[in-house]
Amino acid sequence: MPRQARSTKAPVGNDLNRITFPALTTSKIRLLFTNPSGAFVGVSELQSWSASSTDAAVTVGGAGASGSVVVSDATTVSVTVRATGKRSLTSPRVALAVPDGWTARPTGSRPGVVHAGRDATWRFTVAAPADAAPGSAATLTATATYRAGPAAESTHRRQALRVAFPPGHQNPVGAWSLDEGSGTVAHDVAGGHDATLTGGATWTAGRDAAACTALQLSGSGQAAQTNVPVLDTAGSFTASAWVRLDRLGSWATAVSQDGDVSSGFYLQYSQADNRFAFSTSEGRALADAVPETGRWYHLVGVHDADQGTYTLYVDGVRQAKVWAQAAGDAAAGRFAIGRGFSGGGPSDFWPGAVDQVSVWGRALTSSEVAALA
Structure with a gap:
């Protein structure tokens, strides 16, 4: 990443090392370590953030009591965007990010505006990989982009997914x-x-x-x-x-x-x-x-x-x-x-x-x- 600011200048083991950089847009993150002789790096957690605008609220429908959306062969998942401020949201778009092997395809109409104080809904067909184990978990991120003024804004929502269990036999086992x-x-x-x-x-x-x-x-x-x-x-x-x-x-x-x-x-x-x-x-x-x-x-x-x-x-x-x-x-x-x-x-x-x-x-x-x- 260009124009990095490092504190400290050289990494210090077992301590906080902070690197900042200007805002950027990317679809993937990769961690690449080049270790000095005799040194090693272990990664326990990776987090990333991007600011969500308060001009909109995003919800993902279909979660059950467990908090997860259950996905079978092809499941319709709705994403609702509400204009929470006094201004309407123009040029709204919704995109879903899913793990590798999963698919999320838009279906149906795509609203052209979300009026102030109102909702609009997008629908997607979401499917798990064919070899996904029943009950296994994944995470979906819904991102709404729009304009509520001169600049483009975005709001995000994460949603847990779970692969559906098979329906089972009709008769007692x-x-x-x-x-x-x-x-x-x-x-x-x-x-x-x-x-x-x-x-x-x-x-x-x-x-x-x-x-x-x-x-x-x-x-x-x-x-x-x-x-x-x-x-x-x-x-x-x-x-x-x-x-x-x-x-x-x-x-x-x-x-x-x-x-x-x-x-x-x-x-x-x-x-x-x-x-x-x-x-x-x-x-x-x-x-x-x-x-x-x-x-x-x-x-x-x-x-x-x-x-x-x-x-x-x-x-x-x-x-x-x-x-x-x-x-x-x-x-x-x-x-x-x-x-x-x-x-x-x-x-x-x-x-x-x-x-x-x-x-x-x-x-x-x-x-x-x-x-x-």
């Missing part, structure tokens, strides 16, 4: 009716992931006592578990179960999947909140009301990985407190009925009964959940 009534195996009629009863777990009358059985658990070391994972807990999934608590007063998990240290999710009773919960190791979506012992409830936890939300349904009704988490907790261990996994070991054993457990590798809609109850 695992379903345990728990109607065996005897023996030590609970058969998976959907995906072949049979669960073995552990700790002396037994059978009892199910939710429909005349037609089915359920798993009876003491709350102390009893559960059922598979040998392999059933769900991709970092992606979108849904877990459903009929549950009955015989007592309160302790943490209790009806459905989970083991991770290295903790479960990727917990469909559970939270002792801290005295509520049913759909939880991760970071937080919980909670039921609206305190549960009653001895009563059957239908619990459904829905993780929408694209939106970054964990939502709990009780008896088909969406509960108010939703948990937002940008990335799901990956867990590649055993799928468990009647316990969780915390601190590197089994925990939170269920004191009561569990019946008709099903899981999907996608986020069910509210109407689909209501039809299950």
Whole structure:
């Protein structure tokens, strides 16, 4: 860069070295180091700034609860420019900067003026690279250029992007009716992931006592578990179960999947909140009301990985407190009925009964959940 002013004149190791230069316009930045013999340079962070004019505000639409815009094969992204001052913005243009391999193409009309106090919207088709991993993150920068007076001005907005997860199969990837009534195996009629009863777990009358059985658990070391994972807990999934608590007063998990240290999710009773919960190791979506012992409830936890939300349904009704988490907790261990996994070991054993457990590798809609109850 020409006309540099350096302080100090020669770089000093492990200290601040400031180099200033006149304003310039560029599309790329490259760092190139020529080291003296025996010396080396390490870069921990690179930041760049350009001033944003206060004559306009720029917003990028479509962000979900996680704060990211989810991009699938070709996603429409809108950029809205508002003239915040007393003057209209003339000759407005909007450009999107995306990482290498991404594309952003303008679509539709291009407004010729943004009137004072009003908005105008530009639309782009944004696509991720074909080999981008589901759930991977990137950053988009929207730049609006315009005139609100004699000189050209610009305003910028950064927006997080996230590659969409695949939609998943329509049907359940695992379903345990728990109607065996005897023996030590609970058969998976959907995906072949049979669960073995552990700790002396037994059978009892199910939710429909005349037609089915359920798993009876003491709350102390009893559960059922598979040998392999059933769900991709970092992606979108849904877990459903009929549950009955015989007592309160302790943490209790009806459905989970083991991770290295903790479960990727917990469909559970939270002792801290005295509520049913759909939880991760970071937080919980909670039921609206305190549960009653001895009563059957239908619990459904829905993780929408694209939106970054964990939502709990009780008896088909969406509960108010939703948990937002940008990335799901990956867990590649055993799928468990009647316990969780915390601190590197089994925990939170269920004191009561569990019946008709099903899981999907996608986020069910509210109407689909209501039809299950």
